Amino acid sequence: MTEVSPGLENVYIKYTALTYIDGNKGIMRYRGYDINELAEKSSFEEVSYLMLFGELPDESELQNFKNQINKNLKLPDYMKNILKELPEKADSLGILQTVLSARSSVESNYKYSEKNDMEIIPEILGNVLSIVANIYRLKSGRDIIDPVPDKNYASTFLRACFDKIDDDKINAMDSALILYMDHEIPASTTSALVTASTLSDMYSSLVSAIAALRGPLHGGAAEGAYKQFLEIKTPENVEPWFNKNIIDDKKRLIGLGHRVYRTYDPRLTSFKKYADKLSTAPDQKNILEIAKRLEALGVKTFSPKGIYTNTDFYSGIVFNAIGFPVDMFTTLFGLSRVSGILAHIIEYVEKQERLIRPRAIYNGYDRRDYKK
Numbered sequence: 479m480t481e482v483s484p485g486l487e488n489v490y491i492k493y494t495a496l497t498y499i500d501g502n503k504g505i506m507r508y509r510g511y512d513i514n515e516l517a518e519k520s521s522f523e524e525v526s527y528l529m530l531f532g533e534l535p536d537e538s539e540l541q542n543f544k545n546q547i548n549k550n551l552k553l554p555d556y557m558k559n560i561l562k563e564l565p566e567k568a569d570s571l572g573i574l575q576t577v578l579s580a581r582s583s584v585e586s587n588y589k590y591s592e593k594n595d596m597e598i599i600p601e602i603l604g605n606v607l608s609i610v611a612n613i614y615r616l617k618s619g620r621d622i623i624d625p626v627p628d629k630n631y632a633s634t635f636l637r638a639c640f641d642k643i644d645d646d647k648i649n650a651m652d653s654a655l656i657l658y659m660d661h662e663i664p665a666s667t668t669s670a671l672v673t674a675s676t677l678s679d680m681y682s683s684l685v686s687a688i689a690a691l692r693g694p695l696h697g698g699a700a701e702g703a704y705k706q707f708l709e710i711k712t713p714e715n716v717e718p719w720f721n722k723n724i725i726d727d728k729k730r731l732i733g734l735g736h737r738v739y740r741t742y743d744p745r746l747t748s749f750k751k752y753a754d755k756l757s758t759a760p761d762q763k764n765i766l767e768i769a770k771r772l773e774a775l776g777v778k779t780f781s782p783k784g785i786y787t788n789t790d791f792y793s794g795i796v797f798n799a800i801g802f803p804v805d806m807f808t809t810l811f812g813l814s815r816v817s818g819i820l821a822h823i824i825e826y827v828e829k830q831e832r833l834i835r836p837r838a839i840y841n842g843y844d845r846r847d848y849k850k
């Protein structure tokens with residue numbers, strides 16, 4: 479019998495050699511390498527290259543890839559103008575979506591091929607760095623700039639955002655970019671694949687992904703989790719807040735639960751390490767203490783159902799300690815995810831291409847006679 483699988487749960491739409499997840503054991507690897515080891519030992523560019531082209535780069539491949547990205551940090555004027563024209567209250571991820579969408583309008587004849595992909599990928603990575611840095615600059619009342627290449631992607635990005643930045647924060651950003659780079663095929667990547675499967679261009683496919691990322695059940699969770707901590711205000715208020723909101727009002731505890739994991743999200747190891755290291759100011763320590771108490775209560779209550787902490791519970795604390803406000807969190811997630819999404823698009827379109835066109839089982843009226 480044909481059955482509907484709500485949420486496409488347990489439906490497999492592609493083979494992948496990119497990300498391996500064992501949701502029961504809490505294991506995650508990119509092309510066979512443990513995610514936390516990559517976050518510790520590699521840079522964003524190296525891991526992007528690994529995901530996009532199959533292996534970690536040697537020195538000259540890495541330098542060439544970095545040079546190509548750096549050549550694309552200067553945005554064309556029309557993109558800068560759109561950035562300036564959008565209203566102040568515009569949502570930062572919505573701005574990213576809109577500017578990429580404008581770019582897609584001049585890429586409509588894109589033909590997937592290894593050669594074309596090699597050219598457009600560094601262009602997209604350079605452009606996205608610049609767009610996101612400038613979204614942050616405009617939101618904090620500063621002018622648009624062309625980011626200046628620094629030692630790596632993370633430092634180029636943070637130096638474009640902030641006047642002063644230290645190495646601990648650059649390392650944390652670099653790791654966050656790696657940890658968030660890919661996660662098999664969540665809603666956003668699936669949206670990109672649906673679009674790319676029609677042979678629509680890369681920018682349009684990316685726009686589809688960003689649109690899906692915006693929802694609070696997906697990319698918005700880091701922001702949602704952090705807002706819970708702000709609402710709780712003090713560590714002493716964790717238990718009363720939890721009892722009222724989560725137990726009595728049956729709200730979901732944001733930052734807990736996952737479609738794939740039945741244990742802790744493995745990326746938490748690195749995020750917790752950076753949250754501990756960077757939360758040095760009294761208000762940051764306060765938030766971290768709230769988070770730890772809330773996590774303990776949430777896990778105690780929900781782990782019997784297989785619900786544990788996901789990465790978004792702590793990533794916002796890290797982003798905030800680097801210097802970003804809450805309304806940038808989802809956009810930073812978007813920035814991190816771009817290479818993973820592009821790697822999935824290439825893997826799908828060039829190796830397994832088939833138009834994604836599922837079916838729905840009709841359960842409406844039987845034939846009816848037309849009457850006015």
Ligand code: CMC
Pocket residue numbers: 485661664694695696697699729730731732733734735736737738780783785788789790
């Ligand atoms: N708090 C309380 N109860 C929960 C939670 C939660 N965070 N998550 C799931 N449950 C309960 C849910 O109420 C249901 O209970 P019951 O069986 O008694 O009705 C059961 O667990 C199964 O929930 P589900 O919604 O069927 O599970 P799902 O696989 O569709 O949900 C999820 C996955 C991420 C949407 C959900 O866990 C959730 O809403 N979490 C909070 C939002 C969040 O943190 N999202 C970030 C996900 S990780 C980033 C990403 O990959 O996008």
